[in-house]
Amino acid sequence: MFVHLRLHTEFSVVDGTNRIDEVAKAAAKDGQPALAITDLGNLFGAIKFYKEARGKGVKPVLGAEVFVEPEEPGNPPSRMILLVQGKQGYLNLSELLARAWTRNVVKNQPLCTWAWLEELGEGLIALAGAQAGPVGQAIVKGDDAGAARLALRLAGLFPHRFYLEIQRAGRPDDEAHVVSAVQLAARLNLPVVATHPVQFATADDYEAHEARVCISEGEILGNQRRVRKFTREQYFKSSAQMEALFADVPSAIANTLEIAKRCNLTLVLGKPQLPDFPTPGGMPIDEYFRVASLEGLEERLAHLYPKEAERDQERPRYLERLEFEINTILKMGFPGYFLIVGDFIQWAKNNGCPVGPGRGSGAGSLVAYALKITDLDPLQYNLLFERFLNPERVSMPDFDIDFCQSNRDRVIDYVKDKYGKDAVSQIATFGTMAAKAAIRDVGRVMDMSYTFCDGISKLVPGKPGMSYTLQYPPNPKKEGDKNNYALELEPLLAERVQKEEDVKTIIEMAQKLEGMTRNIGMHAGGVLIAPGKLTDFCPLYQQPGSDSAVSQYDKDDVEAIGLVKFDFLGLATLTILEIAKEFIVERHKGQENFTFENIPLDDARTYQLFSDGKTEAVFQFESRGMQGMLKEARPSRLEDLIALNALYRPGPMDLIPSFVNRKHGKEVVEYPHPLVEKVLSETYGIMVYQEQVMQTAQVLGGYSLGGADMLRRAMGKKKAEEMAEHREIFRAGAAKQNISQEKADEVFDLMEKFAGYGFNKSHAAAYSLLAYQTGWLKVHYTAEFFCANMTVEMDDTDKLKVLFEDAMKKFGLTFEPPDVNRGMYRFEPVTDKVIRYGLGAIKGTGQQAIEAIIAARDGRGAGPRSDTKGPFTSLFDFCVRVDRTRLNKRTLEALIKAGAFDAMNMNRASLVASIDRAFDFANATLANANQGGLFDMMGEDAHGSSTQEPELVEMVPWGVKERLTQEKTAVGFYLSGHLFDEVASEVRCFVRTQIEELLDSREPQILAGIISDFRVINGQRGRLALFKLDDKSATIEASADENVVNAHRDMLKDDEFVVMSGRLQLDHFSGGLRVKVQQVWDLAAARAKFGRYLQVAIGDTAPDVQRLVREFPPRRQETEQGEVLVHGLRVRMGIRCKAGQGQAVAELQLGEGSRFFPSDAALAAWSAQAGTGSVNVVYDAG
Structure with a gap:
């Protein structure tokens, strides 16, 4: 008989693919009486292993393979096995590992010192570590004296608990080590033990294990230069195999059983142990x-x-x-x-x-x-x-x-x-290889192209909140199998696995690694x-690299x-409320003791805000779908908010129309039984909460509330046998109320249905109270609400933009632009209707830089003008006064582009070009001050350039598009204007629906706007462009397939104006709409497409039509059918003729030969030739 005393599971993280349940099952099947877990430097899986092994009738032996600090600096660390004998050993191993990880990590390896081994060796059995251990390293080097010295040292640290470890795992130096170790043991009278370094479960798992190692090390499987640390022999061998392997050293096998008998740790599980609370x-x-x-x-x-x-x-x-x-x-x-x-x-x-x-x-x-x-x-x-x-x-x-x-x-x-x-720490979490990640990781180590692997991974469904497995679905499925099988749900994936060998190889390798521990993190709370x-x-x-320990x-x-x-x-949200509270207390007299706990919960204006759906940034109620629901439901009390919060989620969402109709008297309120009217009246007869299921069981079925909670849990688990028992209990209780079995079953079935997706009312109530508080704040202290939200969200420019537009469009607030002379780090309310833009929201600044700017304004700056108070007078004054150890050129450039220097100089181009000059001037000013005014004594000519402010570099001011584009790079969106403003009046003549007005429709829609966040990804059917379209009213997500991208690549880029046709689709993730683009035009092409003609009012001179048509000819396009399409506008001329005291107007419509392509340059040319007249494109009337 043999016991495995060396085992790496998936919790070794860097290697090992043994799943705990599988190895415990293998040991039990082979009749092995015990099994040890010895993961690398940790006990991550110890408790799971302890429970699993005991459940399989196998004695669990806890241990770890620890790194030991080298005796001589510069030598590599060694590794040995420490096994727990009992409680003291468990305490000491825990302490050893904790010290190693928190005090002595070198090159990502937690090292135990020899002094710690001496101090904490009690209760631990030490195995020498074979070739990787201190003794083994000496043996491999041929240092027999050193090996003997180290063996005796370890035998002294672990008296009668130290074993020389021998292995035959198919490595070149195994046999030489075995011979030397056995001889050394005999010479020193030390016991030997045979171990097998088990890394994977079966011989077939070798490739998957190598893939895991390569994933950890960033290596490629096929790399011939890769160091291969493991052999095909390192699978879980049977007792018979191990006995045959060490038939020549029977004591080494016998000692595995002896050691297992000496390890008798009993853990008390499930008994809570609280710290003493001082009373x-x-x-x-x-x-x-x-x-x-x-x-x-x-x-x-x-x-x-x-x-x-x-x-x-x-x-x-x-x-x-x-x-x-x-x-x-x-x-x-x-x-x-x-x-x-x-x-x-x-x-x-x-x-x-x-x-x-x-x-x-x-x-x-x-x-x-x-x-x-x-x-x-x-x-x-x-x-x-x-x-x-x-x-x-x-x-x-x-x-x-x-x-x-x-x-x-x-x-x-x-x-x-x-x-x-x-006594206090946070808790570890184990990140695992999910299906998609496993495919990408396996593909990478197999040196397959990213595009290929990414395409396969994208075939795995990715519905939010759902997990999917790559395993082959069983046939038939077992009852209660809740797995979501990707190969069953996505026929294309199953087809490719069948037909493509590479896909099959990746999937089957990924199946073996899916769900394995990949990394260690920290629990969120x-x-x-x-x-x-x-x-x-x-x-x-x-x-x-962290300073926080976790369990x-x-x-x-x-x-x-x-x-x-x-x-x-x-x-x-709590941070937002706290910031808002600070502003309220500071700005409003009589509110020095303001708290949200004291606000009234029946405020009509607050419920009107919810009813209007104006809940952007209102906790829990900000999604577009939620806003639509609120407009229909028109909540009028906190109980309504609680119910809507609970209903707006998959499953119960289908009940919302009935809830709304019953609330407003459009549907009769019905109850499953008159006795539960009191329980269900607040939700108009609909079971919304888990608590209502419990109360129904109490009222109709005679359950105690504790028993009703057990029933609720049983319903959630859907165990048929348990449910049958509860049905009988419910029937019996209902019978005592004179309720028929038929009616009891009807109510029980209803309860079972609602228990599956009913929501926890306590949670919904608490969070709805928080939602009400944020809604109340938005109504009564609007500026404070937006300042607090924008301060918290200042690193998320998408959210900032939404808040910025919500504040201005729906609540009538205005924003003072960023200003280095007035702005603070946070967004600040100036009045009830004016907000000063927070300097911290400008990209590339940071809190330290902004604090340095504020300090300089307050007379706490740096350098020769450190005590100067008040606003900065110029770019040069700014650079001299602000502590430049906390301010760099990139930060200054961002501030200028954002408009934070506009109050001093509106020419942003000139300011940006002068940054180097300003820094040089500041350096020279500081150098002069440090030399005690040496240059001043030499006369002005000698130093004028260093003490007098130079002129700014002369530059042509940026045009509107350049200014706004640069502003967007600094702020994240257009702040002082919008690129759409330049074309809005003309575009609205033919694109009459704004993005914010779009409704879900199957008809193709014409949209116009500015492109942002443009990117191209590799989709399932080729390259796919994703971007946002912004027409200032709102933003919509858009996608365009490869054909559209290739046809319009010059137009499809950030900050370009486009007109497009496309079909709207419901975006299930955001609850809003998105558009699938079918056709794209720039403004000139849109004029040709949607314009009727160019109206030219002739002034004192007539345009040269032939020349203009020649210079700006219409564009011709040949279709796949060979038809030639002409894209251009015809011309109508309006001529005014004087006749005596009056005048007549004649209009001349030119023929097809007048067609031209209406680019901006063409319109400018027509306008120039029209003299005192005018030109404009005429579109169809709305």
Whole structure:
């Protein structure tokens, strides 16, 4: 019998393709009594392995292959195996790995020092590491004395727990090492153990493993110079194979069993272990929890019901609910959890870090509301505690807490200070190879073209929120198989796999790697607080270059070992509200104590904003589809917003029309049964929330709310056997209410349907409150709303542009342009209707540079004029006064292009050309000042050039197009005007529908606008151009196929004006429209296409028609059918003749021979020859 004591799984990340479930199954099938996991430098997969092995009846041995620091600097590190014997060994290995990752990473390798091995060796069995270990390295070098010395040293560090390790894995030096190691063991009286470096499951997996290694190393599989570190023999061998391999060293096989017997770690899983919460005066925690909850409730009631009589009347129902919750929490042993969360939330609120009103099911707890963890009264909105913490199912409570994004880290630092830095960390996440990425990665290491691989990967469906697998779909499918098989869903992919060998090779290789751990990241919000050192529970990992340690276990595994996860999530909306609050307090008298918690929740103007769909940048309600829904629904209370928020998602979205019609009396409100009218009345008889499913089960089926939550969960899992049991329970409960079995089944089926996509009401309520607050802000403090939003979004120019246009078009705000003499880093409200543009939003600036500019304006600058206060007088004065260690030429150029110097000089071209001169002048001025005015003593002629401001470089000012184009490079969009303005009056004569007015239609549409964000990608059917079309009213996404791109490549580029025809399509991602372009014209071609004729009013001279037609002939185009099309305008002449005291007007329509191509140059020529007359293109009347 043999036990594998060396195994790399997928969690070694850089190599290893063993999936934990597969190797545990292989060991069990082979009858191996135990199996070790020894991933490279980590325990990432240890808990998953522990549970999986035990589940298969195999004893799990936890361990790791660790890097050991070289004795002599300059030598490479060595590697050895450390195996855990028991609890002490687990603690020591965790500490060793944590120290290595957080203190001693060299070239991405976490090195253990010899001193640490000496300090933390207890409870660990050490295997020498074969050729890669300290002893093995010496043996390979032929240093027998060194090998003996190191072996004795390690035997001293691990007394009776050190084994010389031998391997036969098909490497050239294996046999020589085995002979030397066995001889050394005999000489030193040390035991030997046989291991096999298992890297992959079966011999057939060798190529896939090599591909994984190449992906990690950025190598090509076929590269002959690539160092091949692994052999085909490194698969999971059976006991019989290993016994045959080491038949000459039977003790080496026997020792694998001996070591396995010595390793007896038992982990206590699933038992939560919270840190101790310090209570005042050492009061028992249960008592303090009750006192704090009751006191907190009284504070809340005083705010909810200011009148004492009303408060006394309402108090009993609150106390009843509070007592129930307190007793449940105490019974389940979680008072410390609530107190810990309440404590850091209260600290955040008291220290300028906004906290969200609630998130997830936690908003259903009255205790949470009393402890100020949440800010939503659960009784007012009929939220259920049992949806958060089920008394009939013991599981950890889990509050998700939203913090202001920019202050979140401060709260985490507070927690570290309170509970100890070594007790707090964030949580690891394991990034895996998804189907598309696996195809691209495999294709790259197989040296196939990117275009080819990208084309295959794009055949894998990519619907947002869905995952797809490359595996072959089973035939027949097993019941409950929820996999989305790409080869089943995309016939073209399946066809190519069948017909193309290269495609089949890539897909089958990618199948073996799909889903494997690819990289280690950090959980978005999860924070661990341990009751002591974290390494007493799990090892830590620190990404090279980062200063934040994370657990080596993911969120599921840290919870399994008893650590409690607290979710600290960053929410930009809270940052926006905080910035707006600062502006409100600063600008508005009497608002010094303003808080969003005190705003009225029945404000008619706010609900009108929602009803008008003017919810751009309003939390949760900003999408175009949501805006359309709001216009139809016309919400008039917070309950409506909560319901609409819950309904607007796949599945329940189909219920929106019925909800809207019932709300406005256009459809009869019906209930599944009269007894549930109270439960469903607020949503007009429609089950919208999971809580309503639970309450229906309670009212009709006699369930407790805890039992109803179990029913809801069972319905979500759709397990037939479980559902049949619950149906019988529901029938029995309904029968007691005199409800027939037929009616009970009808309601049960309805509940089952809604449980599948019903939404968590507590979450919808908390987030809808936040949405209401942002909507209220937009109505009552509009300038502050836009300033706060634009400040937070200043790095996203697409969002900035949307906000900029929304502010001006729908809310009548104006913007002061960027100005180095007045602007701040943030967007600032000047009046209720005027916003000063934030300098930080100019690309290429940055906060440091803007702060340096503001400091110089305030007399805190640098250089010889550092104490000069007030506005800058010129470009040269600016460069002298601003600290140029924080300002470079690129930043200055961006500021000029954005118009931030226009108040000093409007010629941006001249300013840009003078940047070098301004920097030279600033350098000379500084040099002169540093030399104590030496040049001044020598007379003006000697230094005039260095102390007197030079002239700006003379340049022709930029034209409108150049100015706006340069402005767009600095700001991200046209700020002081729009390129469309130049042509708008003419274009609207034939393109009469603005982009913002477009409606979904099957008819081809004519659009006009300026192109932006133009790019070409390789699509499934050739090259595809993607771009945006902007006509100042709005922007629409557009696409053009390869034929269109090739025919119009001169026109299709950024900042070009085009007219196009195309078909509109619904963009499911944004909820808006997009256009598939069929034909493109520039303005001249559009005049020829849509114009009727050129109207020429002749003045004192008549134009030379023949010459003009000769210079600007019509364009001819031959169709595929051989037909010649002529593109040009005919001419009509208007002639005024004097007749006595009056005048007559005659109009002459010239024939086909007058056709010409109406370019701008042609129109200018016609106009020049018309003398005092005029020319204009006439289009069909609208």
